Amino acid sequence: MNKSEIIEKIATDAGLSKADAGRALSAFIDLISTSLRKKKPVAIVGFGTFDVQKRKARKGRNPQTGEELKIKASIAPRFRPGKTLKDTVNK
Numbered sequence: 538m539n540k541s542e543i544i545e546k547i548a549t550d551a552g553l554s555k556a557d558a559g560r561a562l563s564a565f566i567d568l569i570s571t572s573l574r575k576k577k578p579v580a581i582v583g584f585g586t587f588d589v590q591k592r593k594a595r596k597g598r599n600p601q602t603g604e605e606l607k608i609k610a611s612i613a614p615r616f617r618p619g620k621t622l623k624d625t626v627n628k
Contacts, residue, residue: 569587572587583622590614592612
């Protein structure tokens with residue numbers, strides 16, 4: 538399912554126009570992105586938690602040349618599904 542399909546489904550289920558559903562989805566994505574940028578987790582009970590994870594600097598290899606390279610430390614977003622979502626998927 539892509540973004541336009543999600544917008545269409547939200548519009549149909551919530552009785553909104555596609556424009557309103559698109560703005561709502563964009564606001565939701567912006568909210569999550571802004572919170573994660575501030576390193577604050579976003580928890581949706583029954584669905585899951587969005588948070589960030591620190592990755593240490595490490596050594597890697599270029600698979601084509603075998604040359605060793607240094608991978609910088611970074612912060613990566615992650616999603617941990619909640620119990621209700623896991624149960625729904627596993628039915």
